[in-house]
Amino acid sequence: MNIIDLHCDTVLLCFTEHRDLRSAGGHIDLRKLKAGGCLAQCFAVFVPTQDSAVHYLGRIVDPWDLYRQMTAAYRELLSGASDVIRPALSAGEVLENSRKGFLSSILTIEDAVELEGKLERLDALYADGVRMIALTWNYENCVGYPNSPDPALHCRRGLKPFGFEAVERMNELGIIVDVSHLSEAGFYDVARRSKKPFIASHSGCRALKDHPRNLTDDQLRAIGDSGGVVGVIFNDVFLSDRGGTTEIGDVVRHVLHVRDHAGMDSIAFGSDFDGIGSRLAFQDYSGFPMILRALERHFTDDEIDRISHGNFLRVFSAQEGSRRLSTSL
């Protein structure tokens, strides 16, 4: 199966509930990762600010302090699970871990607020092992503006001057630029400026569900043109108007739509596990094989390999420069 899932909020869950990767109790734990066929999981460090900080932490915390605390918590989670899962800092390390019988963990960030306008912090994040950053969450930050239900704001307010510098530095370092949560104007700023393939780690298709977090057909094409991928989200808020439960058919519809507009090489999974409030017809991570079985009606085995891990490994290895990598397992 060899799944690479581009986004989950399990670190925040474990941080706030004082749990480890064996006892996490949500959509993801070590047993569920193995049962679901995990090759690598992207673990996001989400740095809550403003209302979300009060909601998750009960107080406002300095973003840089919180980043340090949460990456320390991430390292602790992994050191307690090193018999099963190991960090991977490159596509090659994902494959190497797999050959040795380990799952891989890729450290990512949701909300670049902790940069606080300091470009050198990107170097510190890279040294910490961060390999992907979602430029915003749902608030304005030093990089730019988030998605908005107001079309005038959504389409007009993009990256700030520091945001353009940050994209360039991320390209140089080899940190993947993630546009999920960004405004549409910010998206096109990234599309114009990024020299490397960029991604939407956890998003849906706007043509199927009208939500400003979702990508229009033109945005899907722009990601395809960049050589990037869209991680199809499993959160029902972004999948259907029905609401309440995410059905496997909802995920399949969005996967097919990404294929039709971004292309076969731009499909991936970005579950948002442990950040989803609704019910899942496939329960949790261990239900991934049910999704793949449903995709078998529409895709060949080779295409399912590209969706489940090959497309993302291509994007990940492209961040490292011109070095080519065979993504076969």
Ligand SMILES: [Zn+2]
């Ligand atoms: Zn998110």
